Amino acid sequence: MYLDGAKFHASVEHNRTDDDAVKRDALRRDGRRVWSISWDDVQAFISNSLKAAVPDLVHQQVQNAASVGIDDPRLKLLWGNPIDFLIEYLADPDAEVRGDGAQGTVFAIVNPGRHGSDALIKVKPGSFDASLNSFLNGTQADSESDGTIMLVPRNGLSGLPLIVVADPTNHVATTGVLSVLDDRHTEVGGPEHAARWREWLRWANVLQFLTLPRFGHQMPMRMVEIWTRRSVDPLVQSHIPLSAPAQSATASQIAELTPEWAVVRDYTDPILAKLIEIMAAAAMDVPEAGAEVGPDQSIWQVELAWLAAKVAVVVDIDDDRDQWLANDGWTVQTVEDENIPxxxxxxxxNAVNGSSK
Incomplete structure (x- = not known):
């Protein structure tokens, strides 16, 4: 949890939001929840007379649209004071309302309205990274007539740029957002920048639930990038799922999977997509995606697991995890680019069925 004061984070004297973005991005990529709270949030939380200092994050029209199908009064906390939002999270960390609410909020701001009405932009996967970088540089990407990836320029109520992205053929699993704070020295110091900075912090609190709705349920085809104009090549070290053509599934491919296997595909690394299709076609037992393994004091995630058979699929190397799996009698397959699915x-x-042939 970060308690951010404008004086020491977003002022002319101390303009460090680019460094804040790097550190918090690293924590989110490590699977941690990151909460940013400003001094205005604290003042509004302890004083009824100052509650108006923290306005709702999104317009009422967006709230209404995002609420459709979510019958949980806690949803409104996503758009209110981040402290109330944090307290509710700590009381019930596994509640689905936050993941559903983050998704609904992003879908709702796509509709033209108070959060912007610019036309959508279509780009090819090979141009996707460059298009995102153009927004990071304060310009707008050009649309390509044969583009298959959708970018929708929108903004927060303060004017903070928010770029919604998705593969239209599979938009639920591939939705992402790029949030960009203009922290150039020429922009810092006025009320407009201060409002956008506070909103930038609050959107980060909400959007982290887009890619990780609940602990252990990562959606790897989704993207959340929270950066600033002064960030140095922020996307170089980032995994941008839609930038690779092979990671965009066609509508016919999606329809081939049963709902159970579709969930497995949506919640695992894109490198496993072809393997999952083959296993589904072979009528294998459906594995658990993002399963947790290990003793109580050390819990690790694996991409796929058949728990009863002690068979797992991983896409990385973790010496402690891998040693524990070996000692506990697991069969582990590590998937790399050169694997033949x-x-x-x-x-x-064969491993799941207990065969050594």
Whole structure:
């Protein structure tokens, strides 16, 4: 949790939001929740007369649209004071309302209204990174007639740029947002920048639930990037799912999977997409996506797991986790780019069925 004062984070004398963005991005990529609270939030929380100092994050029209299908009064806390939002989270960290609410909020701001009405932009996967960088540089990307990725320029109520992205053929699983604070020295110091800075912090609190709705349920095809204009090449080290053509599934491919297997695909690393299709076609038992393994004092996640058979699929190397799995009698397959999915699927099927052939 960060308690941010404008004087020491977003002022002419101490303009450090670019460094704040780097540190908090690293924590989110490590699977941690990051909460940013400003001094205005604290004042509004302890004083009824100052509550108006923290206006709702989104317009009432967006709130109404985002609330459709979510019958949970806690939803409104996403758009209110971040301290109330934090307290509710600590009381029930696994509640689905935050993931559903973040998704609904992003979908709702796409509709033209108080959060912007610019036309959507279409780009090819190969141009996607460059398009995102253009927004980071304060310009707007050009639309490509044969583009397959959608970018929708929108903004917060303060004017903070918010770029919503998705593959239209699979928009629920691929929705992402780029938030960009203009922290150039020429912009810092006035009320407009102060309002956008506070909103930038609050959007980050909400958007972290877009890619990680609940602990252990990561959606790797989604993207959340929270940066500033002074951030140095922020996307170089980032995983941008929609930038690779092979990661965009067609509507016919999506329809081939049963709902159970579709959930597995949506909640695992895109590198496993072809493997999952093959296993689904072979009528294998459906694995658990993002399963947790390990003793009570050390819990790790694996991409796929057949818990009863002690078979797991991973896409990275973690010496402690891998040693524990080996000692506990697990069969583990590590997936890399050069893996042949047909062979890997056969090996996994044999392992799950208890065959050594």
């Amino acid at each position: 047909d062979t890997l699927a056969r090996d996994l099927k």
